[in-house]
Amino acid sequence: xxxxxxxxxxxxxxxxxxxxxxxxxxxxxxxxxxxxxxxxxxxxxxxxxxxxxxxxxxxxxxxxxxxxxxxxxxxxxxxxxxxxxxxxxxxxxxxxxxxxxxxxxxxxxxxxxxxxxxxxxxxxxxxxxxxxxxxxxxxxxxxxxxxxxxxxxxxxxxxxxxxxxxxxxxxxxxxxxxxxxxxxxx
Amino acid sequence: xxxxxxxxxxxxxxxxxxxxxxxxxxxxxxxxxxxxxxxxxxxxxxxxxxxxxxxxxxxxxxxxxxxxxxxxxxxxxxxxxxxxxxxxxxxxxxxxxxxxxxxxxxxxxxxxxxxxxxxxxxxxxxxxxxxxxxxxxxxxxxxxxxxxxxxxxxxxxxxxxxxxxxxxxxxxxxxxxxxxxxxxxx
DNA sequence: GTCTATAAAGCGATAGAC
DNA sequence: GTCTATCGCTTTATAGAC
Numbered sequence: 001x002x003x004x005x006x007x008x009x010x011x012x013x014x015x016x017x018x019x020x021x022x023x024x025x026x027x028x029x030x031x032x033x034x035x036x037x038x039x040x041x042x043x044x045x046x047x048x049x050x051x052x053x054x055x056x057x058x059x060x061x062x063x064x065x066x067x068x069x070x071x072x073x074x075x076x077x078x079x080x081x082x083x084x085x086x087x088x089x090x091x092x093x094x095x096x097x098x099x100x101x102x103x104x105x106x107x108x109x110x111x112x113x114x115x116x117x118x119x120x121x122x123x124x125x126x127x128x129x130x131x132x133x134x135x136x137x138x139x140x141x142x143x144x145x146x147x148x149x150x151x152x153x154x155x156x157x158x159x160x161x162x163x164x165x166x167x168x169x170x171x172x173x174x175x176x177x178x179x180x181x182x183x184x185x186x
Numbered sequence: 187x188x189x190x191x192x193x194x195x196x197x198x199x200x201x202x203x204x205x206x207x208x209x210x211x212x213x214x215x216x217x218x219x220x221x222x223x224x225x226x227x228x229x230x231x232x233x234x235x236x237x238x239x240x241x242x243x244x245x246x247x248x249x250x251x252x253x254x255x256x257x258x259x260x261x262x263x264x265x266x267x268x269x270x271x272x273x274x275x276x277x278x279x280x281x282x283x284x285x286x287x288x289x290x291x292x293x294x295x296x297x298x299x300x301x302x303x304x305x306x307x308x309x310x311x312x313x314x315x316x317x318x319x320x321x322x323x324x325x326x327x328x329x330x331x332x333x334x335x336x337x338x339x340x341x342x343x344x345x346x347x348x349x350x351x352x353x354x355x356x357x358x359x360x361x362x363x364x365x366x367x368x369x370x371x372x
Numbered sequence: 373g374t375c376t377a378t379a380a381a382g383c384g385a386t387a388g389a390c
Numbered sequence: 391g392t393c394t395a396t397c398g399c400t401t402t403a404t405a406g407a408c
Binding site: 021026105106108111113121125151155160161162165166167171174 | 207208209210211212287290291292294295296297299303306307309310311333336337339340341342343344345346347348350351352353357360361364
């Protein structure tokens with residue numbers, strides 16, 4: 001699939017999909033070149049640091065998207081139930097109901113984790129903190145809020161793994177529905 | 187870490203650890219050669235099909251281990267509560283309390299999934315079926331048993347991803363304890 | 373069964389023309 | 391800013407000596 005682009009903002013999402021599909025090691029410059037429609041010369045013009053820089057910037061862009069669309073709304077929410085519903089809706093859309101994999105999770109499981117440890121850890125830490133904060137405000141003790149927030153993080157990641165392993169996106173949607181009930185329970 | 191081996195049975199577990207640590211694409215023959223202490227000549231003597239055959243046989247060995255130690259005991263159990271406790275104990279030991287990653291999950295997320303789709307799907311299908319069967323026998327409706335079994339599969343995988351992402355093995359142990367409560371709930 | 377040597381292809385990255 | 395050509399290295403895999 002050739003898709004000619006020339007602006008950095010257009011390149012990063014394409015890069016993200018290549019890393020998602022092939023992992024860090026599997027994402028070769030040839031694949032990246034084909035997907036972006038850019039020669040190696042152009043790629044190194046945008047990313048002098050090569051593949052490592054590309055992956056780092058993709059992670060940063062993902063982080064920024066979640067900060068704006070998921071984490072911040074969680075922190076500033078008035079109504080916990082609505083905020084949780086919105087988070088799960090946004091999550092389900094982002095991961096295309098389980099058909100799209102989480103790049104941070106992919107990196108976490110592979111050898112790339114060592115190179116991007118801070119970014120990988122941060123993504124889950126900030127999501128978990130924002131959710132625990134919200135749950136705490138909804139009346140839960142901070143230890144229960146912490147455990148439920150951790151449950152949410154791991155359920156999302158596990159559902160993505162299982163959905164892909166079994167090639168059944170419905171697994172993800174079901175898991176998100178169940179998670180909603182657990183998060184909102186008294 | 188050099189560890190000289192010469193029997194096929196001794197090689198497979200070492201191969202497994204290399205694939206776990208580096209993923210399918212990242213596990214180079216040089217790494218495998220170093221870890222097993224075997225030259226490329228010897229490796230191709232054992233595995234004429236190369237890396238693909240190595241990965242396939244490693245998956246088969248993992249599957250066989252789970253069949254004997256986890257799936258079969260689940261199917262033939264008398265006491266559901268004890269069987270679930272045993273499954274979780276076996277799982278926690280196998281994954282070294284979250285310090286060891288699931289190779290099937292790693293393959294599921296990567297491009298290797300396409301090559302090993304049947305083995306990846308089978309592993310989770312048979313585990314899930316065995317657990318759902320047990321839960322059904324414990325008095326749960328088959329639909330509830332199915333959903334709880336799916337919850338267990340995804341919680342294990344998600345806990346492994348999150349534990350590694352946050353470099354905190356305790357996340358896995360906590361998740362297994364919580365999962366036990368959910369599986370045994372009325 | 374294990375090794376070394378080597379082939380052929382692919383890798384990330386660079387140089388320099390345009 | 392984009393391209394082609396190319397470097398040096400690593401990759402998987404094979405051949406053949408021992």
